[in-house]
Amino acid sequence: MAQLVIFRHGQSQWNLENKFTGWVDVELTEKGIEEAKNAGNKIKGYHFDYAYASDLKRAQNTLNIALQTANHSVISPIYNKALNERMYGDLQGLDKTETVKKFGEEQVKIWRRSYDIAPPNGESLKDTAARVIPYYEKEIAPKLKANKNVVIAAHGNSLRALIMYLENMTPEQILQFEIGTAQPRLYELDNNLNVLKAQNL
Numbered sequence: 736m737a738q739l740v741i742f743r744h745g746q747s748q749w750n751l752e753n754k755f756t757g758w759v760d761v762e763l764t765e766k767g768i769e770e771a772k773n774a775g776n777k778i779k780g781y782h783f784d785y786a787y788a789s790d791l792k793r794a795q796n797t798l799n800i801a802l803q804t805a806n807h808s809v810i811s812p813i814y815n816k817a818l819n820e821r822m823y824g825d826l827q828g829l830d831k832t833e834t835v836k837k838f839g840e841e842q843v844k845i846w847r848r849s850y851d852i853a854p855p856n857g858e859s860l861k862d863t864a865a866r867v868i869p870y871y872e873k874e875i876a877p878k879l880k881a882n883k884n885v886v887i888a889a890h891g892n893s894l895r896a897l898i899m900y901l902e903n904m905t906p907e908q909i910l911q912f913e914i915g916t917a918q919p920r921l922y923e924l925d926n927n928l929n930v931l932k933a934q935n936l
Contacts, residue, residue, distance in 0.1 A: 737879040737880070737882050737884055737924050737928075738781065738884040738885075738921060739884070739885050740778060740783070741887045741897065742801070742887075742920065743889065743890060743915070744767065744793040744889070745768060745770035745774075745800075745916050746916050747761045747763055748762050749828075751764050754829060755823040755834070757821060757824070758819055758823075759828060760791050760793075761793060762792065763796050763797065767916070768800060770916050771797040771917050772804045775802065776804060777919050778807075779805045779806065781884070782807075783810065783884045784884050785813065785884075785885045786812040787818060787889075788889065789816065789818035789889050790818070791819055791820065794888045794890060798812055798886070813874075817870035818890075819890065819893060821857070821859075821860060821890070821893070822862075823857045824853065825854060826854045827857075849910075850910060851906075860910070863895075864899065868897070868900050871897060891914050920935050921933070921936055
């Protein structure tokens, strides 16, 4: 049996400023650093053989702060853009309230909460899943099958794609699923990577 723990990064500067962030590489806020430490306290006592994060520093820093806080033995994290947040295209950097004024509340809701409709020059959740899941299957799943424990720090939408896959959710279910900042979610998996248990720590 293997354990997989996933968590979203702590609050970023653009989370605080209510902007669409996507692939823009912004820093954690002081609150985000504290959230990462809180995640570390929740994973104390767990052992990980591999650690993964996206190619964006808010996820990387959250991972490293959490592992340090947990007094985890040093492991070299693997960073890959396949785990990056959903690319928001033309919306990146825009204030969310201003975006609603510009495009209308209904249109922005469709971009944010539909499974397969992307914002202009950006990705839908379906597009995000199309890079997250193959990476998981090729890179991470074999390690879990070898009974190695894995921790992943990533983003709201890249983790939604993974949770949908692991927990066999429909697009409607996953779009209603809330992922708190730096809230670790533990999966216990059998040898065929079926989920035996899923719970927030």
